[in-house]
Amino acid sequence: MSASTSLKTGRGRAGAYFKRLMWPLIVLAALLIVNVAVTGFDFLIPDVHDDRLSGAFVNILRRAAPLLLIALGMTLVIATKGIDLSVGAVYAIGAAIACQYLMSRDQSSIGAVVFAVALALAIAAVIGAWNGTMVAYFGVQPIVATLILMIAGRGIAQLITGGHIPTVGDTSPFVELGRGAIGTVPVPIWIAAAVFAALVLLTRTTALGMLLESVGGNPEASRLAGVRSKGITILVYLITGACAGLAGILGAANLGSADANNGGLWIELDAILAVVIGGTALIGGRFFLVGTTIGVVIIGTLEVTIINVGLSSQWQFTAKAIVVFIVAMLQSPEFRAWVLRPFRSRRARRSPAEPTPEPAPEKAPVT
Amino acid sequence: MSDEPIVQMRGITKDFTGVRALDGVDLTLRPGEIHAVMGENGAGKSTLIKVLTGVHSPDAGRILLGGEPVRFHSPGHAQAGGISTVYQEVNLTENLSVAENLFAGREPRLGPFINFRAMRRRAAALMSDIGVDINVAAPLSSYSIATQQLVAIARAVDIDAKVLILDEPTSSLDRDEVAVLLRVMRRLADSGCALVFISHFLDQVYEICDRMTVLRNGSLVGEWATAELPESELIGHMLGREVEALDAIERRASESAPEGGTPLLSAEGLGRKGSIAPFDLDIREGEVVGLAGLLGSGRTEAARLIAGADRHDAGHLAFDGRQVSGHNPRTAAARGIGFCPENRKTEGLVGELSVAENMILAMQASRGWARAIPPARRAELVDEFIAKLDIRPADPDLPVANLSGGNQQKVLLARWMLIAPRLLILDEPTRGIDVGAKADIQRLVAELSAEGMAVLFISAELEEVTRLSDRIAVLRDRELIDVLHEESDMTTERIVDTIVSRGGAE
Numbered sequence A: 001m002s003a004s005t006s007l008k009t010g011r012g013r014a015g016a017y018f019k020r021l022m023w024p025l026i027v028l029a030a031l032l033i034v035n036v037a038v039t040g041f042d043f044l045i046p047d048v049h050d051d052r053l054s055g056a057f058v059n060i061l062r063r064a065a066p067l068l069l070i071a072l073g074m075t076l077v078i079a080t081k082g083i084d085l086s087v088g089a090v091y092a093i094g095a096a097i098a099c100q101y102l103m104s105r106d107q108s109s110i111g112a113v114v115f116a117v118a119l120a121l122a123i124a125a126v127i128g129a130w131n132g133t134m135v136a137y138f139g140v141q142p143i144v145a146t147l148i149l150m151i152a153g154r155g156i157a158q159l160i161t162g163g164h165i166p167t168v169g170d171t172s173p174f175v176e177l178g179r180g181a182i183g184t185v186p187v188p189i190w191i192a193a194a195v196f197a198a199l200v201l202l203t204r205t206t207a208l209g210m211l212l213e214s215v216g217g218n219p220e221a222s223r224l225a226g227v228r229s230k231g232i233t234i235l236v237y238l239i240t241g242a243c244a245g246l247a248g249i250l251g252a253a254n255l256g257s258a259d260a261n262n263g264g265l266w267i268e269l270d271a272i273l274a275v276v277i278g279g280t281a282l283i284g285g286r287f288f289l290v291g292t293t294i295g296v297v298i299i300g301t302l303e304v305t306i307i308n309v310g311l312s313s314q315w316q317f318t319a320k321a322i323v324v325f326i327v328a329m330l331q332s333p334e335f336r337a338w339v340l341r342p343f344r345s346r347r348a349r350r351s352p353a354e355p356t357p358e359p360a361p362e363k364a365p366v367t
Numbered sequence B: 001m002s003d004e005p006i007v008q009m010r011g012i013t014k015d016f017t018g019v020r021a022l023d024g025v026d027l028t029l030r031p032g033e034i035h036a037v038m039g040e041n042g043a044g045k046s047t048l049i050k051v052l053t054g055v056h057s058p059d060a061g062r063i064l065l066g067g068e069p070v071r072f073h074s075p076g077h078a079q080a081g082g083i084s085t086v087y088q089e090v091n092l093t094e095n096l097s098v099a100e101n102l103f104a105g106r107e108p109r110l111g112p113f114i115n116f117r118a119m120r121r122r123a124a125a126l127m128s129d130i131g132v133d134i135n136v137a138a139p140l141s142s143y144s145i146a147t148q149q150l151v152a153i154a155r156a157v158d159i160d161a162k163v164l165i166l167d168e169p170t171s172s173l174d175r176d177e178v179a180v181l182l183r184v185m186r187r188l189a190d191s192g193c194a195l196v197f198i199s200h201f202l203d204q205v206y207e208i209c210d211r212m213t214v215l216r217n218g219s220l221v222g223e224w225a226t227a228e229l230p231e232s233e234l235i236g237h238m239l240g241r242e243v244e245a246l247d248a249i250e251r252r253a254s255e256s257a258p259e260g261g262t263p264l265l266s267a268e269g270l271g272r273k274g275s276i277a278p279f280d281l282d283i284r285e286g287e288v289v290g291l292a293g294l295l296g297s298g299r300t301e302a303a304r305l306i307a308g309a310d311r312h313d314a315g316h317l318a319f320d321g322r323q324v325s326g327h328n329p330r331t332a333a334a335r336g337i338g339f340c341p342e343n344r345k346t347e348g349l350v351g352e353l354s355v356a357e358n359m360i361l362a363m364q365a366s367r368g369w370a371r372a373i374p375p376a377r378r379a380e381l382v383d384e385f386i387a388k389l390d391i392r393p394a395d396p397d398l399p400v401a402n403l404s405g406g407n408q409q410k411v412l413l414a415r416w417m418l419i420a421p422r423l424l425i426l427d428e429p430t431r432g433i434d435v436g437a438k439a440d441i442q443r444l445v446a447e448l449s450a451e452g453m454a455v456l457f458i459s460a461e462l463e464e465v466t467r468l469s470d471r472i473a474v475l476r477d478r479e480l481i482d483v484l485h486e487e488s489d490m491t492t493e494r495i496v497d498t499i500v501s502r503g504g505a506e
Helices: A002-039 A056-079 A085-104 A109-137 A142-161 A171-180 A185-206 A208-217 A219-224 A229-255 A267-277 A287-306 A313-329 A333-350 B046-051 B073-079 B096-102 B116-129 B144-157 B175-190 B202-208 B231-239 B298-308 B329-335 B344-348 B354-366 B375-388 B405-417 B435-450 B464-466 B491-505
Strands: A048-049 A052-054 B007-016 B019-029 B034-038 B060-065 B068-070 B082-088 B163-167 B196-199 B210-215 B217-226 B266-274 B277-284 B288-292 B314-319 B337-340 B423-427 B452-458 B472-477 B479-484
Touching: A002 A287, A052 A056, A056 A085, A056 A185, A056 A208, A056 A229, A056 A267, A056 A287, A056 A313, A085 A109, A085 A142, A085 A229, A085 A267, A085 B210, A109 A142, A109 A229, A171 A229, A185 A208, A185 A229, A185 A287, A208 A219, A208 A229, A208 B354, A219 A229, A219 B144, A219 B344, A267 A313, A287 A313, A287 B073, A313 A333, A313 B277, B007 B046, B007 B196, B019 B034, B019 B060, B019 B073, B034 B046, B034 B175, B034 B202, B034 B231, B046 B163, B068 B231, B082 B144, B096 B116, B096 B144, B116 B144, B144 B163, B144 B175, B144 B202, B163 B337, B175 B196, B175 B202, B175 B314, B196 B202, B202 B231, B210 B231, B217 B231, B217 B266, B231 B491, B266 B298, B277 B298, B288 B435, B288 B464, B298 B314, B298 B337, B298 B423, B298 B452, B329 B337, B337 B405, B344 B405, B354 B375, B354 B405, B354 B423, B405 B423, B405 B435, B435 B452, B435 B464, B452 B464, B472 B491, B479 B491
Parallel strands: B019 B217, B034 B196, B034 B210, B082 B163, B163 B196, B288 B452, B288 B472, B337 B423, B423 B452
Antiparallel strands: A048 A052, B007 B019, B007 B060, B060 B068, B210 B217, B266 B277, B266 B314, B472 B479
């Protein structure tokens, strides 16, 4: 009995997963095909130059790493019915703290770099926990609670840098976080992959994922079942804050400087976009870290595609909007039913006796 | 009063995914009459009204409007046929004026412009027609809910309504406002309109209605002229006296309930302002205590206080001989109190999650997120309870929203049975579910109490309460008025008498 159940479990889970991921994957495949058609297979296949991978697609992944970190955290927050608008500002704060600290220290010392990174991460996590506390304990709407730091955060970053742009020299080990490679693979890709794996393990081998989905899917039912939603909520905002701080560190390491005004500007919107493209609904509940990853790669590939197909860079926002529109439409059951109706009805007429397990939600005959 | 009926509904049947919401129900409306549709929660009142107003289409039966068979496909279609509805929540735009609300979408025009002068004049005439003189140029939000409701009624009447349905219009009104509303209703009836009045305030029904149709469990109990049906008989009809064809699940007091000793749970002066007056109640191990009363009597509110779902602001609660402080769902679960709330969809289940996940939710919540139930153990538990409760389809990975009501209820029961609670609180566990699942759940309650679990059981159906309970607490008007404990008292008649007699004494 339990053997057959676990078999079914595997199939049921995978089936549901595949359904959600199918459309984003199709869109990604289409984008890749367009690029390969225009620029040839070199687009996908990486070369090895100076002991490191290079090539268009590897660059896309490397540049998308900060966005992926933020989008992964955002996925967990959105699963709880929340949202975190402050991630771009926290990105700037993380970058500012790390660079400003290194400005006044021995930049070539490994110890100083490790301390700078740890300090930036810790403060970013504290900011995330603060957001979570406002949402969980004081009942502030997530969009309002995080809007405060979205606005104030860049000001804080400016206070940290004193209005200047602190720089870190090219010889510092710090910049390796953004530009280096380990075993030919760029460091940002390693870091993003490690965070992805850690979050998947954290949510799916513990009960955190299920409880997040339960709190986001039906807060009142979760409360009555005894779920401690406050602690869970603070935890996910904390994770998101830390992810945003880490993203800022990677960005600053790549540039060798921290720009409090423009670092990570509008990245919160791209992150939300990636989450939605990946199949996680903004109303909370089920979440898909793999889907979010696909969403991030789509966004990264799209920016390159616009240039590759010869459109001017002014097209960037419009093209992005069009792709988002397409993904959103493909994910809408109403739209799919409308498009597929001519085919469906013919099939239904052919086999009217097919016993379909109707997923009709129970309409309770309430009086 | 014996005019040709304007509306005749005959043999109306409606199914929702395996649950029969209406089973061959008749309703006859005559011009100039106010007709009450009476029944408890889940009796089928709303469904019947929604069939009449075109929201649902019936699976069987026919509707005659003025003698002609009709089929309404949408509320707009029904409205065009002269059937209008005014709901409890006013369906108007608050920031527009009364006149604009009255004529929204059909404004009197002067070329391309709205003729505000004519609109105000006609609006004032319309309101004074129903006996309400107000400034129609003022925004709707400047008037009370009662007046807003009257505006909604005036609008419905002006769109040539032959039939006007009022669904719980008085539940948020005070006494004087109710009087005005009832006066307007009588006036409309006198002008030849047929009115349907749905309300759980029996005194208002008796004051205003000419006839009533009583539903129970989706079936027609009968139609009576108000004057011929005393209140006690009406309550009896609504709550049900005949023993149904369910398995006779007989469990009787005394055989399982030990008298005396410390009760497992004891509430002393437990209450919450605006929800339930302070009450005393003891529940012993192995005992089933029923809560009986009409809708709105406070039975749910009492259960929620005991479950920790709502915070009490008066009295004390003792569990297992110890005073309880800081009562909330989590601490209650830790003590061994399980609570299946009244509305399983909004307060019980997480629809998107699977059957298995919903089942283990309370157990996992008590362990905390870091200690997941091992997958093998989890599969074993879920399979065991799916088999034990006969949950169908027996697929643990199906989203729980796809299950029928009865199976959803079983999933909810399994969630609490997994943590082996000492007290299980069931609020309307059998509402809106099919007869088979109902019998299963009743049998389960009997078994659990035989094993020593205490159960607090709420149901709108009295025969169910009397069949299962060792003692029955009777509520009326948000007050616990009596606890019946003699075996001879475990009858629906006795409960109805208790409700009626206390009501009369006030």
